[in-house]
Amino acid sequence: MIKSITLFILFAFSAIIIPFYFNELEIIITENTGMGWVTTSILIRIIVIMAFTVALKFFFSAFEKTKGLKTWIILLIGIILGFLISFTIAPIYNTDYGIFNDGVKLENIESINTATDGSFSNEKQFTVIAFFTTNCPFCKSACRKLSQSNKAGQNLKVDLIFPGTREDTDRFLQENEGTQFNSHTISDEATFMEYSGSNFPSIFLINPNGETQYHWIGDQMNYSALDYLLSLEQ
Numbered sequence: 001m002i003k004s005i006t007l008f009i010l011f012a013f014s015a016i017i018i019p020f021y022f023n024e025l026e027i028i029i030t031e032n033t034g035m036g037w038v039t040t041s042i043l044i045r046i047i048v049i050m051a052f053t054v055a056l057k058f059f060f061s062a063f064e065k066t067k068g069l070k071t072w073i074i075l076l077i078g079i080i081l082g083f084l085i086s087f088t089i090a091p092i093y094n095t096d097y098g099i100f101n102d103g104v105k106l107e108n109i110e111s112i113n114t115a116t117d118g119s120f121s122n123e124k125q126f127t128v129i130a131f132f133t134t135n136c137p138f139c140k141s142a143c144r145k146l147s148q149s150n151k152a153g154q155n156l157k158v159d160l161i162f163p164g165t166r167e168d169t170d171r172f173l174q175e176n177e178g179t180q181f182n183s184h185t186i187s188d189e190a191t192f193m194e195y196s197g198s199n200f201p202s203i204f205l206i207n208p209n210g211e212t213q214y215h216w217i218g219d220q221m222n223y224s225a226l227d228y229l230l231s232l233e234q
Contacts, residue, residue: 004062011055030152037223048086053078100220105212116184131196134172139201147177163192
C-alpha cells in the first residue's frame, strides 16, 4: 500500500507540475529533437494525461475496494482529469493552432530604411518584420515566442520596429528576450501607423522577392506559424 501511494504521489505530482513549465519544455524538446511546436505541444499534454492515469492506477490499487477496478474505467477517469489539469494550468486557445493570414501587404519596404533613419535594410531573404508597441501585451508575447523559436533553431532574419524612443525600445527588448533581433524605431507616429496599421502586433513574413507571404496580428503568431517559420530553415 505504501509503495502504491508513493508512486501515486510521484506520478500525480509530475502531471501537475509539467504544465507549469509548458513553455520551457516546448523549447527543450523542440530544440533537441527537431519536433515541431504543434507536435511538441500535443505531446506534452498527452504525457500529462498518461502520468495522471498511471497515478490513478496506483491510487486505486492501494485499496481493497478499488483494487479490482477495470482498466478502462481508470483510463477514462485519467483522461478526463488529466485533460482538465493540462488545460487548466496551461490553457489552449482557439488561435493556438492554424496559420492565420488576413491578406494585408507591407508595401514600400525599401522606404522603411528612410523612416528608420537608415537603420533598416531589406535583404533578399525570408524576413520577419514585426511592428510592436512597448505597452502591448500581445507584442510582448509575440517577442518571447520569436525568441523561443530562435532558441529552437530558427535563424530567419527578424526586424522589430517600434514607435517612440530608443530607451523604451531597449527596455522592451530586455524584458521580453528580444535583444538578439534587429530593432529599429520610427519617430513619426503617423508614418509608423501607415506601415503597421492599427492592430498590434503587426507581423509580416516577407519572402526573398520582397512580397508579403503572411501577415499576423494580435495573438495569431501561434504554434502553427512558428512551425512554418522553422520549416523555412530546412
